[in-house]
Amino acid sequence: MIRGEQTRRNILARAVDIASVEGLEGLSIGRLATDLDVSKSGLFAHFGSKEELQLATIEAAARIFYAEVIGPALVTPPSPDRVYHLLDRWLAYSRTRVFPGGCFFARVGAEFGGRPGRIRDAIAELDCTWLGVVAQAIAQARMESDPDQLAFELNAYARAANAASLVHGDDNAYERADRAVRAALGR
Amino acid sequence: MIRGEQTRRNILARAVDIASVEGLEGLSIGRLATDLDVSKSGLFAHFGSKEELQLATIEAAARIFYAEVIGPALVTPPSPDRVYHLLDRWLAYSRTRVFPGGCFFARVGAEFGGRPGRIRDAIAELDCTWLGVVAQAIAQARMESDPDQLAFELNAYARAANAASLVHGDDNAYERADRAVRAALGR
DNA sequence: TAACTGCACGAACGATCGTACTATTACCCG
DNA sequence: CGGGTAATAGTACGATCGTTCGTGCAGTTA
Structure with missing residues (x-):
């Protein structure tokens, strides 16, 4: 019971990193097994199918994202600061390459x-x-008549910075995104 | 010469559609040959390697993009209208699925x-x-002290709408993007 | 000690991948 | 009309894909 669970954790820890660069299709079972020095069949047995492995990988990435972005930002009480904190954490999550391929969800979202x-x-x-988290933070701060619209725009800046930094190999886009976020929040 | 060139065109026309959904890695030579009812080796001979096929596919997609978005928008003389026209054409290019997988470059940009x-x-x-085209249009219209910054933001709205419409399967994001673009352009 | 369970292994399956050859067709030019 | 060249087809290759199967080892329970 315990041994199997730990192995599964190790597998998924490596899987999210690979998938953030190569995608969930590029995440091959053979390659993953080789990287982890385990047998392909033993690894496969943990999930039963590739699709289940992919879904488990998404789940694992979501937990990391929550721990890196949402959780820390929600320590700030509801306010305009909380909204900025959410976006700031997101930009740091992308810029510091919590996943080596940038935002995991941008990568696999485009793929599927x-x-x-x-x-x-x-x-x-x-x-x-x-x-929803961003929009709710905006609504609680009563800074906009249409929280969903502002959330869309803030998220757009963040995603664009992530994509641009990956494709062009520099960090300039993060400064542009930060400037755009600050302007949108009236700072 | 003429016969071979036409075949090449047919191949790339199909290739861009497949790649916009499956990506440039998912674009397999065997699958492409089967779809076009030609032999795998005959198709392969046109490019010499998969990477050359991928590069040719990008080139073909760029020509389509230019014809669908940049060209039409540039008929509008330099002005704020031209800037809006560029973004409007881009949103239509994504919304009408000029490529079945949405924006070709968003798809393969995330992939590579x-x-x-x-x-x-x-x-x-x-x-x-x-x-650059967007930023230049902004600069020529003298609507912003930092054209690159505004171009970044407008492009962000468009890309976000493309991604959201694909993942969620609805067109709401295009309205949000249009609203954001209009607001940013002071309309 | 005996039976059972969870976990990982190696080997092999058929399918498909990109690529390399050779053979065959189809077209253009003299 | 005939010869030469460009274009396409055929065949085969090694590698890797996801998946299945049977087996062995470790640890727990009876």
Whole structure:
């Protein structure tokens, strides 16, 4: 019981890193097993199918995201500061490469966006959750008549910075995003 | 010459559609050949390697993008209208699924963003070109002291709408993006 | 000690990947 | 019309994909 659970944890810890760069399709069982020095069949037995491995990887990434971004930002009491803190944590989460391939969800969202199925559904739900947290923080701070609209715009800045930094290999976009966030929040 | 060129065109026309959904890695030569009812080896001979096929596919997608977005918008003379027109064409390009998987460059940019190489370089250059066109239009309209900053924000709205519509399967995000663009342009 | 359970292993499956050859067709030019 | 070249087809390769199966080892329970 205990031994198996620890192995599973190790597998997923490595899986999220690989998937953030190579995608959930590029995450091959053989490659993952080789990296971890375990047998392909032993690893496979933990999940039963590739799709289950992919879903478990998304779950693991979501936990990391929550611990890195949402959790820390929610220590700030409801206020405009909390909204800024959420975005600031998100930008740091991308910039410091909590996942080596940048934002995990941007990577796999683009991969499965055009393909309906359980994986896309899981990603969509997590995206809704994140946007919901931001919108609620905005609503609680009473800083905007349309919290969802502002949440959309703030999230757009963050995602754009993540994408630009990855493609162009520099950090300039994060400064642009920070400036845009501050302007949108009236700072 | 003529016969071969036409075949190449047919191949790339199908390739961009597949790659916009499955990515440039998911674009397999066998699958592509089957779809087009040609032999795998005959198709392969046109490019010599998979990477060359991928680069040619990016080139073909860029031409379509130019014809669908940049070209039409540039008929509007330099002005705030031109800036809005550029963004409006972009949103239509994504919403009407000129590529079945949404924006081709968002898809493959996420795929190769974390992986240096010729493909990422090609994507980065095209991204720079697009942002440059938008920034120049802003500068010519003299609507902002920092055209690059505004171009970043407008592009962010568009990309976010593309991603959201794909993942969530609805068109709401395009209205949010349009609202954000109009607000940013002071309309 | 005997039976059972959880976990990982190696070997092998058929399918598909990108790529390399050779053979065959189809077209252009003299 | 015939010869040469460009374009396509055919076949085969080694590698890797996801998956299945049977087996052995470790630890717990009876």
